[in-house]
Amino acid sequence: MxxxxxxxxxxxxxxxxxxxxxxxxxxxxxxxxxxxxxxxxxxxxxxxxxxxxxxxxxxxxxxxxxxxxxxxxxxxxxxxxxxxxxxxxxxxxxxxxxxxxxxGPSPEAIEAMASKTRAKRLMGLEPLGEVTQGDLPVLVKAAAGGGGRGMRIVRRLDELRDALEGARAEAASAFGDGEVFMEPYIENGRHIEVQILADAHGTVWPLGTRDCSLQRRHQKVIEEAPAPGLPERLARELRTLAVRAARAVSYVGAGTVEFLVAEGRAHFLEMNTRLQVEHPVTEAVFGLDLVAEQLRVAEGHALEKDPPSPRGHAIEVRLYAEDPARDWAPQTGTLHRLAVPPGVRLDTGYGDGDPIGVHYDPMLAKAVAHAPTRAEAVRRLAGALESAVIHGPATNRDLLVRSLRHEEFTSGRMDTGFYDRHLAALTAPAPDPLAPLAAALADACGRSRFGGWRNVPSQDQVKRYEAAGEEVEARYRHTRQGLDADGVRVVAADAQSVVLEVAGVRREFAVTRYGDEVYVNAERLIALPRFPDPTAQLAPGSLVAPMPGTVVRVAEGLTEGATVTAGQPLIWLEAMKMQHQISAPAAGTLTSLHAEPGQQVEPGLLLAVVQPTHIQPAPGGIA
CATH class of the missing domain: 3.40.50.20 (Rossmann fold)
Structure with a gap:
């Protein structure tokens, strides 16, 4: 025991x-x-x-x-x-x-399946060798590990070298193994997987299917069980193949066999010889604790002949500290508060007040909803996310809510190209126009018990905030009757709560402040200084670090004075075990280069300057 x-x-x-x-x-x-x-x-x-x-x-x-x-x-x-x-x-x-x-499974079983190249050969498949124009597009993929690390899509032969180098470096950093291979890239398939659980007595349970098609950078974002709309014939084939893979290596423990499904056919991807991030959706549907089952199997206990029967539908989302609108850039800072409404499972490795650093994956938590039907699970999870309290760095919460409510998702027609098609629309800023006013009124109530009222007419009080990357103003007045704003009735206001009425519609805003960060319901604002610094501007073409991290690579032969093309990769940063590419914003001349491999950088640090060809330098070299 x-x-x-x-x-x-x-x-x-x-x-x-x-x-x-x-x-x-x-x-x-x-x-x-x-x-x-x-x-x-x-x-x-x-x-x-x-x-x-x-x-x-x-x-x-x-x-x-x-x-x-x-x-x-x-x-x-x-x-x-x-x-x-x-x-x-x-x-x-x-x-x-x-x-x-x-x-976990035996070292021999891990060895057989942990390398995706060996696993494919075990299933009768071979990775690509030399790549020609006719093979494109291809996927460069790490032989070890998972989580989307060490993966690159190659659509042009001249991209292959950089893709291989980047994938090797990322895989070595994340898994200690830089081996990569290539396979055909199947556009817009569905990523379907089968959870298995096996004991040492010859019993293998195929615990249904999961759909993990919504991905960013080949890393799953939303997962669900069972996979919606899958023909029973194909679901049965996937379960059979998964059991076959497990038996081929005398597998013991929990594992997952992954497939890409396209045009009604299943293409084997890999077998993960471990617990998956998305295991909670299978737990919810089958009423199991897979970790408890892993421990029982490791102690030598036998599974029942047949697994429990599935019930209902479960959906999981991964909440990341990242900005999807800025190439999924990871975010750092303090997670002041994280809470979801009752009835939704929250798995997290963070407590309130914990720092989010640069060294590890930016996933903050997983939220899981289970309901009798898929539609009910989707609605429950979207509503819970929308009302969740998330105070800290920018997250993908809004993207997740919009994804869950997107018609292509609600109808079960999504595939791995979902974000390629819809990311721009799903990340379009939608700031609440009343949020800055609510923040300003709460701040006014919190500063003084006299509230700033004057006995003589005065100009509007003005507060400035950054909201969704834009600068906004909030204007209000102190009157004998209290706080007032044009076109808005201030029903009630204190330092933590503001109630406003517009055209007869009343809304309540919860306001929380941490230094210059102000959270109004689900919206994050940054309070700006009354008098901005007029010198805080960068020259056109400046490339700054979008996140804290380490410079791992500078383009070969890149020196000041070099001519660069628009979109040309110049600098690679590593943050949270992922590499992020910084490219030339326009064609021009590299007039300044401050980055070097191994350098630790903070957000906003100037790395290089590309002077666009259409901007003529002023005397003294200043544009």
Missing amino acids: IQTLLVANRGEIACRIFRTCSDLGIRTVAVYSDADEHALHTRRADTAVRLPGAAPADTYLRGDLIVKAALAAGADAVHPGYGFLSENPDFAREVLDAGLTWI
């Missing part, structure tokens, strides 16, 4: 595993990097062990340190979670060689 479990992971998945362990009476051990010393998973465990010496981004890839931590803390089992070393056969062997129970 397992008594003490170490989770060789961090964040949301570590917290989720600890929750099951608490229910089962199993003691827990967390490991943490220096960056995670005060992280939620570190606080939630019964015992926490620091992993010394390694850089924060690489700490959880040090299997030797993790095994030492398990032994030092008296753990008798190790759960790898997902990502990091979860599909590393050498780590599984280290755990077993140390006399610990490994929560």
